[in-house]
Amino acid sequence: MADRVSIKDIAKAADTTHSTVSRALRDSPLISDATRERVKRLAREMGYTPNAVAQSLQTNRTNAVGLVVTSIADPFLADVVKGVEEVAQPVGLSVFLNASHNDPNQEIQVIETFHRRRVDGILVASSRIGSNHLDRLARIDVPVVLINSEAGEDSDFLHSVTVDDQTGARQAVRHLIDRGHRRIGYLGVRNRPLSNERRRQGYLDALAEAGIEPQDDWVEIAAPAGIGRDQDVTAAEALTPSLLSAGVTAIFCFNDMVATGVLLACKHQDVRVPDACSVVGFDDIDLARYVTPSLTTVHQLKREMGSIAMQMLHDLIEGKTVQNRVLPPRFVRRESTAPPPRSDA
Amino acid sequence: MADRVSIKDIAKAADTTHSTVSRALRDSPLISDATRERVKRLAREMGYTPNAVAQSLQTNRTNAVGLVVTSIADPFLADVVKGVEEVAQPVGLSVFLNASHNDPNQEIQVIETFHRRRVDGILVASSRIGSNHLDRLARIDVPVVLINSEAGEDSDFLHSVTVDDQTGARQAVRHLIDRGHRRIGYLGVRNRPLSNERRRQGYLDALAEAGIEPQDDWVEIAAPAGIGRDQDVTAAEALTPSLLSAGVTAIFCFNDMVATGVLLACKHQDVRVPDACSVVGFDDIDLARYVTPSLTTVHQLKREMGSIAMQMLHDLIEGKTVQNRVLPPRFVRRESTAPPPRSDA
DNA sequence: TCATGGCGTGCACACGTGTGCACTCTGCTC
DNA sequence: GAGCAGAGTGCACACGTGTGCACGCCATGA
Structure with missing residues (x-):
C-alpha cells in the first residue's frame, strides 16, 4: 500500500498536478518555496519512493x-x-x-x-x-x-x-636469478592467454638478460578444467613433477593459485620449499600470506x-x-x- | 544507430502498427503466421533489442x-x-x-x-x-x-x-573430545552475533555431553576491525596467545579464517599444530585445504x-x-x- | 489605465511497450 | 442474399516520470 504511491497521488493530495510535484521534488527553481516544501512533506508522509524504471525510460539513463x-x-x-x-x-x-x-x-x-x-x-x-x-x-x-x-x-x-604483467614477471624471475638460480621453470595456464603470454615473455626477458638459454622442458602450460581457484591448483599440482624432473631449482608460476598447487605437489613428494626448490607466485592474493611457506609473489593493485x-x-x-x-x-x-x-x- | 530501433520503427518498416509488432514478437495467437514471420525477420534485420526498461514499466516486473x-x-x-x-x-x-x-x-x-x-x-x-x-x-x-x-x-x-551451526559445532568439538582433549577453547567473533552464538552453543553442548566443566578463560571473542578475511585472521592471531596460556590443548574456531589466524600465531610462537595444539575451523573454504597443516573443519554447502x-x-x-x-x-x-x-x- | 515582465502553474506530449476493445474483412451457412 | 462467426488488425489508453510551452496572475512603471 505504501508502495503504489506515485507523483500523481502526491499531486492529488497537494491539489496540484504531477508536473509541479515532479519539479518540486527535483528542486526546480521554477517552483515556489511554499509548494516545494508542501510537496516534499507530503511525499515523505505518504512514503513515496521514486520509480527508477520510469525515470530511466524518460531520461534515457538507467x-x-x-x-x-x-x-x-x-x-x-x-x-x-x-x-x-x-x-x-x-x-x-x-x-x-x-x-x-x-x-x-x-x-x-x-x-x-x-x-x-x-x-x-x-x-x-x-x-x-x-x-x-x-x-x-x-x-x-x-x-x-x-x-x-x-x-x-x-x-x-x-x-x-x-x-604491467611483463615487468612484474621479469622482476620476479630476476629475483630468482639474483639468488643464484640458473635453471628456472615457468608454469603457466592456457585459459587466460593474454596475461599468460605477457608473463611468459617477462620470464624469457629475465633469462635473456642473464644470458641463460631457456630450455623447452622448463615450461609447462596447464589447461585447467574450468575457471577459478580449485582448477588452477589441481592442474598445477599435476604438472609439477614433470618440471621437477626437468631439474629446475625454482618455479615461476602464472599466479598464486598455481603456486599453491606447486606447494602441495612438493609437499606430497617431500620436496622442501624453499630449500630444495623455490616458488614464486603472482597476484598476491590473501592466500599467499597464509600458506606455508608464505609465497614470494608479485603484488597487484x-x-x-x-x-x-x-x-x-x-x-x-x-x-x-x-x-x-x-x-x-x-x-x-x-x-x-x-x-x-x-x-x- | 542500430541501437535506437523500437517496435514503432519495425511497425513503420512492416507497414503496420506497433501493437501488431508487439504481439508478433511475443508470439500472440492473434497474429497471422505471415505477419509474425515478416515482423520477426525485420526485427532481426534491423537489429532490434527489446527495451527491458519500458517492458518493466508496463508489466510491473523488472x-x-x-x-x-x-x-x-x-x-x-x-x-x-x-x-x-x-x-x-x-x-x-x-x-x-x-x-x-x-x-x-x-x-x-x-x-x-x-x-x-x-x-x-x-x-x-x-x-x-x-x-x-x-x-x-x-x-x-x-x-x-x-x-x-x-x-x-x-x-x-x-x-x-x-x-545448522549448532550441530556442526557440536560435531567438531565432539571429535576433539573423542581424540582425548578435555581442555578445549573457543575463538569466536563479535560482528556476526547470530552464527557466533549458535556455534558457541554447540561447543558448550559437546562439553556438557562429555561432562566437561567449561572455563571462562577458554573462550575469547574477537572484534575484527572490519568484515572479511584479513580482519578475522589478524584479530584471531592477536587473541591466540591468551588462549594458549589458559592451557587449552585444542581450539575450536568460528571459521576457517579465524583458524588460519590461530595457525599463524602458533607458527610464530613455535607451537606445533597438531602435535602441541589441535585446531578446528568452520565453513571449509578452499583455503582450508591449502594451509599447512590442512584444516580439520565443518563443511558448509x-x-x-x-x-x-x-x-x-x-x-x-x-x-x-x-x-x-x-x-x-x-x-x-x-x-x-x-x-x-x-x-x- | 494599460502595457510589460516575471513568477508560478498546468497542459500536453514524450519515452517504449503491452493489451482491452472495436473495427474490418473474408468466407461460410441458412 | 443476408446474416454471422471468426480471424486479423488498429485505436487508444496505460505504466510513472520529465519538460517545453503557453497561460494566468500580480506588481511595477509609464
Missing part, C-alpha cells in the same frame, strides 16, 4: 552498469569487484553482476542482457570478451572498460586498465584496478575523456624463495 | 533481484554469490550486487536503492539486515530470502536458508545455499509457496587435529 567476470569465486576478481563496488555505490550507479565462465554462449547472453537492460556502461573482467565480441559490444553503443585484457586498437568506446576502472567508466558516462591505465606491479619477497640447493656453475 | 552481502571479498560469500548466479541467469533474472560492510547507513541506502529500482525480490547475505531493517524491508512489499540469518517470527514475506536461496526467491516471485531450509553441516577431518600432547586425566 544509472546502471554491467559487470562481467569469468568467475565470482576467483579471489583475484573478488577484490576487483570490491573496488568496483566502492566507487559505484557513492556515485549512485547500480551494478549488474554476471559470470561468463569463459563459455561463449554465456558471454553472448550476458552482453545481450546488458543491452536489453540499457545499461549506461560495461565493465569487463573476463579476458575473452574484449577480443571475441567486439561487434556485439559496439552495437550497444555504450562505453566499455576492460580490466586486464587490453583494448586492441583503441576504438573510441573501448578502454582499459591493466597491470586488485581493489584499485576495480575502483579505477569504475571511475573511468563513470567519467566516460559523464562524457569526459579518459586515459587508459597501466598499473605498476610490486615484487614481494616472502619465505618461498631461497638460493638453490648447491650452486650450479 | 526481472531483477537485489543481492546484499556484507563483503564481496569474503570467500564464503563469494561461493554463495556464485550459487545465486548459477540459478538466476538461466531463469532470466538479473542480479544487482551491493555490499553493506555492516554499516547501518549503507544498509539503509542499499535497501532504498532496491526499492527505487523496483526489484522483484531481495536476497540478503548480511546478517544484520534481517533483524534491524524489518520495517524498511516490509515497505517494499517484495519477497525476501535471508541467507544464514534466520527469519525471526516467520512473517509472510521473510524466508531463509541456513546451515556454500554454493548450494546460494542456489537454493535464489531458487526459493524465484518460486516466491512466481507466487509459489516455499519452505525454509536448514542445510546439514558435514564434519571434515584433515591434518590439524591429533590427540593432546600428554593425556590429561
Whole structure:
C-alpha cells in the first residue's frame, strides 16, 4: 500500500498536478518555496519512493552498469569487484553482476542482457570478451572498460586498465636469478592467454638478460578444467613433477593459485620449499600470506584496478575523456624463495 | 544507430502498427503466421533489442533481484554469490550486487536503492539486515530470502536458508573430545552475533555431553576491525596467545579464517599444530585445504545455499509457496587435529 | 489605465511497450 | 442474399516520470 504511491497521488493530495510535484521534488527553481516544501512533506508522509524504471525510460539513463567476470569465486576478481563496488555505490550507479565462465554462449547472453537492460556502461573482467565480441559490444553503443585484457586498437568506446604483467614477471624471475638460480621453470595456464603470454615473455626477458638459454622442458602450460581457484591448483599440482624432473631449482608460476598447487605437489613428494626448490607466485592474493611457506609473489593493485576502472567508466558516462591505465606491479619477497640447493656453475 | 530501433520503427518498416509488432514478437495467437514471420525477420534485420526498461514499466516486473552481502571479498560469500548466479541467469533474472560492510547507513541506502529500482525480490547475505531493517524491508512489499540469518517470527514475506551451526559445532568439538582433549577453547567473533552464538552453543553442548566443566578463560571473542578475511585472521592471531596460556590443548574456531589466524600465531610462537595444539575451523573454504597443516573443519554447502536461496526467491516471485531450509553441516577431518600432547586425566 | 515582465502553474506530449476493445474483412451457412 | 462467426488488425489508453510551452496572475512603471 505504501508502495503504489506515485507523483500523481502526491499531486492529488497537494491539489496540484504531477508536473509541479515532479519539479518540486527535483528542486526546480521554477517552483515556489511554499509548494516545494508542501510537496516534499507530503511525499515523505505518504512514503513515496521514486520509480527508477520510469525515470530511466524518460531520461534515457538507467544509472546502471554491467559487470562481467569469468568467475565470482576467483579471489583475484573478488577484490576487483570490491573496488568496483566502492566507487559505484557513492556515485549512485547500480551494478549488474554476471559470470561468463569463459563459455561463449554465456558471454553472448550476458552482453545481450546488458543491452536489453540499457545499461549506461560495461565493465569487463573476463579476458575473452574484449577480443571475441567486439561487434556485439559496439552495437550497444555504450562505453566499455576492460580490466586486464587490453583494448586492441583503441576504438573510441573501448578502454582499459591493466597491470604491467611483463615487468612484474621479469622482476620476479630476476629475483630468482639474483639468488643464484640458473635453471628456472615457468608454469603457466592456457585459459587466460593474454596475461599468460605477457608473463611468459617477462620470464624469457629475465633469462635473456642473464644470458641463460631457456630450455623447452622448463615450461609447462596447464589447461585447467574450468575457471577459478580449485582448477588452477589441481592442474598445477599435476604438472609439477614433470618440471621437477626437468631439474629446475625454482618455479615461476602464472599466479598464486598455481603456486599453491606447486606447494602441495612438493609437499606430497617431500620436496622442501624453499630449500630444495623455490616458488614464486603472482597476484598476491590473501592466500599467499597464509600458506606455508608464505609465497614470494608479485603484488597487484586488485581493489584499485576495480575502483579505477569504475571511475573511468563513470567519467566516460559523464562524457569526459579518459586515459587508459597501466598499473605498476610490486615484487614481494616472502619465505618461498631461497638460493638453490648447491650452486650450479 | 542500430541501437535506437523500437517496435514503432519495425511497425513503420512492416507497414503496420506497433501493437501488431508487439504481439508478433511475443508470439500472440492473434497474429497471422505471415505477419509474425515478416515482423520477426525485420526485427532481426534491423537489429532490434527489446527495451527491458519500458517492458518493466508496463508489466510491473523488472526481472531483477537485489543481492546484499556484507563483503564481496569474503570467500564464503563469494561461493554463495556464485550459487545465486548459477540459478538466476538461466531463469532470466538479473542480479544487482551491493555490499553493506555492516554499516547501518549503507544498509539503509542499499535497501532504498532496491526499492527505487523496483526489484522483484531481495536476497540478503548480511546478517544484520534481517533483524534491524524489518520495517524498511516490509515497505517494499517484495519477497525476501535471508541467507544464514534466520527469519525471526516467520512473517509472510521473510524466508531463509541456513546451515545448522549448532550441530556442526557440536560435531567438531565432539571429535576433539573423542581424540582425548578435555581442555578445549573457543575463538569466536563479535560482528556476526547470530552464527557466533549458535556455534558457541554447540561447543558448550559437546562439553556438557562429555561432562566437561567449561572455563571462562577458554573462550575469547574477537572484534575484527572490519568484515572479511584479513580482519578475522589478524584479530584471531592477536587473541591466540591468551588462549594458549589458559592451557587449552585444542581450539575450536568460528571459521576457517579465524583458524588460519590461530595457525599463524602458533607458527610464530613455535607451537606445533597438531602435535602441541589441535585446531578446528568452520565453513571449509578452499583455503582450508591449502594451509599447512590442512584444516580439520565443518563443511558448509556454500554454493548450494546460494542456489537454493535464489531458487526459493524465484518460486516466491512466481507466487509459489516455499519452505525454509536448514542445510546439514558435514564434519571434515584433515591434518590439524591429533590427540593432546600428554593425556590429561 | 494599460502595457510589460516575471513568477508560478498546468497542459500536453514524450519515452517504449503491452493489451482491452472495436473495427474490418473474408468466407461460410441458412 | 443476408446474416454471422471468426480471424486479423488498429485505436487508444496505460505504466510513472520529465519538460517545453503557453497561460494566468500580480506588481511595477509609464
